[in-house]
Amino acid sequence: MPGVLRHDTEIGNLFIVGEENFLTALYFEHELGKLNFSLACTEGKSLPLLEEAARQLDQYLAGRRKYFTLPLKPEGTPFLQKVWHYLLSLPYGELTSYREIAFRMGNPRSYRAVALACQKNPLPIFIPCHRVVRSDGKIGGYKGGVEVKSRLIALELKNRT
The missing domain is CATH 1.10.10.10 (Winged helix-like DNA-binding domain superfamily/Winged helix DNA-binding domain)
Incomplete structure (x- = not known):
């Protein structure tokens, strides 16, 4: 089951979704209806990768990071x-x-x-x-x-x- 980390930022609440070894999605708060699983069931499942993603996002938004070093696994054609x-x-x-x-x-x-x-x-x-x-x-x-x-x-x- 994926983990979800709610992360408050200067551009709004972001929801970082991932498995243990990769990120799969990032949602803005207004997109929560698109989530395919119960946020209540998975939010709070702390994964080190999600915490690292939040840390890198904060650095990016503060102008201190130009590139992310995270394993990504987007699904698509x-x-x-x-x-x-x-x-x-x-x-x-x-x-x-x-x-x-x-x-x-x-x-x-x-x-x-x-x-x-x-x-x-x-x-x-x-x-x-x-x-x-x-x-x-x-x-x-x-x-x-x-x-x-x-x-x-x-x-x-x-x-x-």
Whole structure:
């Protein structure tokens, strides 16, 4: 059974989900209805990996960490996995577009599918889909909300040197 750690941060309550050896999901508080298991049954099951994930998140949000060193195991189709793997290669503080990712992955017309893959990212922040914006430079959507995405982008732009 997975463990869940509720973690209060400056961007709201986050729920980090994982097994003993890897993280599987991160939920924002407004997403709790999407959880597939009883939070009451699993919250409080302390796993060292969840505590480490919370520690690294705090460091990231304080501008002291640029990369996470956590084992991730997001579930998804091969295409989703390919997009999420690409997102992990995006440098801290650099933005790209859905269209650019589609182009770099060899299918320029798949930018909507790339946007959907970002929307389905089960590990936002850890897999940095917040670094992806629309081709016109506008923020676009985000699981945590546009305000949170804007804050994450501003944090990285401020601390990227």
